[in-house]
Amino acid sequence: MIRIPLLIVLAVFASLTIEPLLGPFLPAVPMIPLIAVVLVAAVGGPLQGVLAGSFAGLCLDILGADAVGINLGSMAVLGFSVGSIIRLLPPWPFVVRVTVSGALIFLYFPMTIVFSRLSGASLAFDVSTLIHFSMANLFCAMLGAIFIRQRA
């Protein structure tokens, strides 16, 4: 039971230290806590997904400069959705199911915009950034699923 919070804390730690340093070298840097939430939800279902998403989102919101609630709400919804959708899929290989349900990552960005608007901030973004960011995260989630499959 302690493994999931520990994984999320590690993901947040990696997000604070490694992610920004990769920025100058990559066109889109994946968000490690987001990938962790998708994988936890894919393995554990909606309950673990929503809990992992809430915890990761809250940590990021507290550590970040934006309003509390932006990552919290978005990641909780993502964790719940991935955990729910993956069980509705046919018995395809795990990696394929993670990739299909992980496509919900594309909703993460618009959700953060909704919560940002509630906080009064207007967020400018373009579609190519949204696609690059989501694709980078989806690709990493897929690699994570392969890793999990091999370990299982």
Next chain:
Amino acid sequence: MIRPLSTGYRDDTDARARKILIWVIAFSIVASALHRSSAVITARAWLIAPLQPLLTFSGTFRSGLVESLENKRVLGKMETADGAKLSVALSEVDALRKELDQLKRTAGLPLSTSTTGTVAAIIAEISTPFQKSLTFNKGTMDGIRRGAIVLSADGVVGRIVEAGPKSSKARTILDPAFRVAAEIDDHAGFVLFGAGASGPGTAKIDFVPRDIFIRPGARVVTGKEGTLFPAGLLLGHVKSVAPGEGVFADVTVEPAVSAASLRYVWIATTK
């Protein structure tokens, strides 16, 4: 009701997950809407306390990582440690201020009030397409207040948005919510904003008429119209100029400071 076969469908667990989700969404909406209230700001500053060990460790780790990248020259442009550069820059500022005061004395003008500040280490950095923020190891106990300017030897880093007792957070100039009055060479009256989600590692400038000639590489500094920053601080250089769709040109700015290569910053303080 059709139930999927794959991974153990359980109604009670799902109902609990739904309940938690509803509560989390409700909390997120309320917290987002009220985030500017002083109670929420104070609560948030105190909430960071349990995460302090993680932040301290992350600061040490990050600093070591930046240093090792520096040593290997992977980050390219960095020449010396930020701390050394900052002290040189601060002594230059001090010398300039003395010179300015001398000139003002000669001209019979009132003398400038001295600015105090503190050097703080970056202990965490959040860099997502919609948020660019830095967390420092100094806070209100060191005189840092909300709204204080954050500088490095190369130019403006950002502005403090939250100050707890032992740590503080700043939005960098790349954050989509960051706005500052800006000047390009001799042209004034523009607003620089962090492009964030509109392009990695760049900021943009609003209200630049299309008929003004702006050359790529032009210096972008803080403007006189702004109240948040003193005028003349380096923000960056013009990277590209495009005609844009409306009456204004589309000007992209490369910030003078790359947060990824920073370890220390200078933050203005109040006594």
